[in-house]
């Protein structure tokens with residue numbers, strides 16, 4: 001199913017992805033089910049990304065009985081997945097089912113929620129750990145973070161990832177995103193495509209997405 005184009009984002013409309021997102025949103029969903037839901041959603045989003053953004057090539061394959069026309073996806077061996085700690089960890093686990101040979105990077109970036117959202121609608125972001133594979137011009141980079149709220153985290157993360165040169169393509173993949181974050185990331189990185197399962201209505205005064213699904217890190221890791 002093709003991704004649906006929205007302002008600053010492409011939306012995964014696959015019915016099962018929307019179903020899993022509904023479970024993630026529910027306040028009744030337990031920690032274990034929440035984490036499993038993020039894994040499922042990562043896998044489904046990976047499949048959708050392959051279906052709509054990766055080229056295929058045709059050739060032939062030799063079965064035990066005959067040669068027959070065959071289709072293969074190109075570029076699967078040139079994928080880099082970046083895990084934005086910590087909420088992306090289960091999401092990446094699912095994504096790796098679609099891209100098992102991906103090279104992986106990890107960036108620990110978190111919002112300083114005690115400082116609060118500034119007048120400019122941004123959070124101070126603390127980056128504590130960055131470990132990235134070499135990224136080449138043949139690569140497709142997928143930066144996974146289930147939540148894009150103000151976009152402060154993602155702009156900081158993309159600054160780190162794209163500092164040393166441009167990959168062939170770069171996607172940000174989220175479960176839920178909010179218009180202010182989408183706009184901020186698009187302005188800073190117009191070359192990056194944002195793929196998301198939902199564009200929600202707005203942010204509240206604390207910088208949380210409404211309706212959203214709450215604090216994804218806390219729900220997945222059972223912290224408060």
Ligand SMILES: O=P(O)(O)OC[C@H]1O[C@H](OP(=O)(O)OP(=O)(O)O)[C@H](O)[C@@H]1O
Nearest residue numbers: 086087110111148149150151152153217
């Ligand atoms: O768009 P932003 O306003 O920057 O918000 C989004 C970020 O907030 C959450 O992380 P958080 O800082 O809560 O860290 P955590 O994953 O460790 O919970 C989420 O996982 C994103 O990384």
Ligand SMILES: O=c1cc[nH]c(=O)[nH]1
Nearest residue numbers: 149208209214215216
């Ligand atoms: O709504 C939000 C915003 C940022 N981070 C989350 O986990 N949830």
Ligand SMILES: [Mg+2]
Nearest residue numbers: 215216217218
């Ligand atoms: Mg959090």
